[in-house]
Amino acid sequence: MYNVLDYLKESARKYPDKVAFADIDQSITYEELYRKAQEIGSALASKISIGQPVPIFMEKSVDTICLFFGVVYAGGFYVLLDMKQPQTRLNHIMKTLDSKMIVTSQKYIEALKKKQMESDVILLEDLYGHVNLKKLDSIASQHTDTMPLYTIFTSGSTGIPKGVCVAHRSVIDFIETFTKTFHINENDVIGNQAPWDFDVSVKDIYSTIKTGATMQIIPRQYFSIPTQLLDFLCEREVTTIIWAVSAVCIISTLKGFEYKVPHKISKVMFSGEVMPMKQLRIWQSYLPDTMYVNLYGPTEITCNCAYHIISQMDQDDVIPIGKAFQNEKVFLLDEHNQEVIIPDVLGEICVSGTAVSLGYYNNPQQTHQAFCQNPLNPYYREIIYRTGDLGYYNKQGELCFASRKDFQIKHMGHRIELGEIEKAMQHVETIQRACCLYENHKIIAFYDGDIERRELTRVLKKELPAFMIPNVFYKVHGFPLTKNGKIDRQKLKSMMKEDCNV
Structure with a gap:
């Protein structure tokens, strides 16, 4: 297999009348998806060249x-634009893509006009019609598995x-292993939380297509209303969730299980941040027979490179990120580019293997910095991705996440990991x-909980040295989240500046 379209073709053959994707308004069977994608690809093929990026200005949906x-059938690769992003960022993305074309739907035309973007607009509704099999076969004959499938824009620390x-080869290599490892099959119903310009969604979309499962697209607003979210999970009979940690915690922190328990969920996978153990224990108490998996990996290596299936026997307060997925190599390098193998010694997490992406589109300088030759291998070309994350091995030899290199600070003459304080x-x-x-030579601690600052300081002094005790405590009622479901640190900074006590 060298093209993800083979997944769609095979599932349409095996499960033609089965629902493939459903949103709050509509659903589509595998046969319908197969036909519509070919119609779009046939029409779009005359408007783009093979290997060209196609920016899409739409919300996630069946359409x-x-x-x-359809973009893939036309020989291009898709780039979903976040409609809520400011005009400046969207223009920067379009400039990087060197694209003057945007595809959207009629319902989003007014929103696109407000962004005042200089581009030729193609409407999805105009792309439906007939299938040109001769043209699609010609495009397919020119395909290689190293051609791009999608591009996701992430700002990172810069x-x-x-x-x-990311290439077809990388997605196929990862999804084959991912679905096999976690026994995802045609009987699963995947509840999609992640935005589709965020790499977690790649696991949802391609696990669905590869296995003939069904994806239920959960409305974003439901993650602010636990009762609606739980109703949706139960009514749509969701079996598998692959969510950001904060999204998982929304249900447990707001005591959602006291309202309703989605008993059909058999797989809970989370990533993006460190899962608080007490929140995991709440989930386990209500769904004790469910499989819980800690996933790790940045966008640059096609979703994930390591995983740990959590056991009820795991008593440590640190959940390992575990071991590498098949066909991926995960290892630690110290500041001298030497491999770290001793337990409890920090090193930068590095990854190699087929899942490593093609790099940053139209950005050779930053690609060269992050994707480089493995310093442990002077003999042949082996490109690795340096994640910028710090990790260590525990006494059992399992890899554990420590913190971002960006979160390692120098305070009062001491090197401190903010993650250790958290x-x-x-x-x-x-x-x-x-x-x-x-900020400003101060450690600022935000917390959601029922404890006063003076008492919290007293408790922390039993566990942390004096130089690691936060200088300022800030009590919040629920953390602000990014659209990807992570704690919004920029928003916290704004809250901090607005509060005269900080």
């Missing part, structure tokens, strides 16, 4: 998934959008979640 596969360009705070029984920032 959007038809367009994704604040400037970088387009992570972990200590989350040990406190009444604290649900915690997050620390370093």
Whole structure:
């Protein structure tokens, strides 16, 4: 297999009348998706060249998934634009793509006009019609598995959008292993939380297509209303969720299970941040027979490179990120580019293998910095991705995440991991979640929990040295989240500046 369209073709053959994707308004069978994607591809093929990026200005929906596969049939690769992003960022993305074309639907025309973007607009509705099999076969004959499938823009620590360009080969290599490892099959119903310009969604979309499963697209607003979210999970009979940690925690922190328990969920996978152990224990108490998996990996290596299936026997307060997926190599390098193998010694997490992406689109300088030759291998070309994350091996030899290199600070002459302070705070029984920032030579601690600052300081002094005790505590009622479901640290900074006590 060398093209993800083979997944769609095979599932349409095996399960033609089965629902492939459903949103709150409509659903589509595999046969319908197969036909519509070919219609879109036939029409779009005359408007783009093979290997060309196709920016899409739409919300995630059944229509959007038809367009994704239509773009691939036309020989291009898709780039979903976040409609809520400011005009400046969207223009930067379009400039990076060197594209003057945007595909959208009639319902989003007014929203696109407000962005005042200079582009030729193609309407999805105009792409439906007939299938030109001769043209599609010609395009397919020119395909290689190293051609791009999608590009996802992520700003990272620089604040400037970088387009992570991922090939068919990388997605196929990962999804084959992912679905096999976690026994995802045609009987599963995947509840999609992640935005489709975020790499977690790649697991949802292609696990669905590869196995003949069904994806239920959960409305974004339901993640602010646990009762509606739980109703949706139960009514749509969701079996599998692959969510950001904060999305998983929404149900447990707001005591959603006291309202309703989605008993059909058999697989809960999470990533993006460190899962607070007390929140995981709440899930386990209500769904004890469910498989829980901690996933790790940045966008640059096609979703994930390591995983740990959590056991009820796991008593440590640190959930390992575990071991590498098949056909991926995950290892630690110290600041001298030497491999770290001794337990409890920090190193930068590095990854090699087929899942490593093609790099940053139209950005050779940053591609060269992040994707480089493995310094442990002087003999042949072996490209690795340096994640910028710090990790260590525990006594059992399992890989554990420590912190971002960006979150390692120098305070009062001491080198400190902010993640270590967050972990200590989350040990406190009444604290649900915690997050620390370093601003103006001060450690600022945010927490969601029922404890006063003076008492919290007293408790932390039993676990942390004096130089690691936060200088300022800030109590919040629920953390602000990014659209990807992670704690919004920029929003916390704004809250901090607005509060005269900080």
